[in-house]
Amino acid sequence: MPHDDKPEKPLVATIGNGIMGHGIAEVFATAGHDVVLIGRSHESLQVAIGKIAASVDEFVARGLLREGSTKDALARIKIETSLESAKDAGLVIEALPENLELKVETFGRLDEICSATAILATASGHPVSEMSSRVSGLDRVIATHFWYPPQLLPLVEVCGMPGTSPQVVERTCSLLRGAGKSPVVINREIDGFIGNRLQFALLREAWALWADGVASASGQRSTSLTSHRSA
Known part of the structure; x- marks a missing residue:
């Protein structure tokens, strides 16, 4: 893949303005x-912008973002209905419905x-x-599985395909970290990635323990809450 001399914060294009698409747009806009944000209609895009505004407002209200963050984030987001609008993006993230033919x-x-x-993600x-x-x-194609x-x-969860450039994996992780995310690289493709499979x-196992009469649902819940809680 040719050397990328683009600035540290390249234009990001998000394809799809549903629950994942507008959330990803918010992540990068609040990171500068x-x-x-590319969607099917201006009406649905306006709804997405409203959801982004409400979300950033909530972060501000809780002291997690500074005053004025909503205005600044919205000023960085341009809404479009044509894929051609992604032509200048350094990172493009497809977040369309799970329709393989469409993807x-x-x-x-x-x-x-x-x-x-x-980078096409x-x-x-x-x-x-x-x-x-x-x-x-294919060297620039990668999966960025946001939760x-x-x-x-x-x-x-970041995962290339056979042929994805290691530099693209590294660059993608760098951009994600810069946006406040915690990327985890998966060495090879697998359905469900890591988190879903775990x-x-x-x-x-929980269903099996309940079905076999080993432990009640409430007992398993108490066990999880008092032992496997996140640090």
């Missing part, structure tokens, strides 16, 4: 990035629209290789 088409168009140095829980068949520059809600939870493993 200019953001283009494949979107990645193919982004490959044509965006600079050869732009997905927030999907599926391996990015499943949606990159129409991308010519919901992205403006609250720090974890982002959660479901615990859930399966």
Whole structure:
């Protein structure tokens, strides 16, 4: 992949303005990035902007962001309905519904629209290789699996596909850390990434303990709350 001389806070394009898309846009806007939020209609985008404003207001009210953060964040976000608006972005994050055909088409168009140095990422829980068949520059394709809600939870699981440049993985993690996130790199693609698989493993065991009469649901809850609580 060619050397990227873009500034430390490149333009970020978020494709999709649903619950993940507008949350990711908020993350980068409050971190000082200019953001283009791309959605289907101006009406739905205005709704998303309202949700971002309410969210940032809440952070300000709780003393987690300074006064004026809402105005500053909204000033950095531009709303658009065309993928062409992502052409100047250094980082593009697809956050569309889990429709594989739609994602494949979107990645193919982004490959044509965006600079050869732009990172093309997905927030999907599926391996990015499943949606990159129409991308010519596979070295810049990567998964950035944000946890919901992205403006609250720090974890982002980062995973390249065969052919993803190590420099792209490093650059992606650097941008995420700069936005206040905690990226964790996964060495190879796997359905569900790390966190979901660990959660479901615990859930399966909990069901088994209950079904076998070993422990009640309340007993398991008490055990979890008094032993496995996050540090």
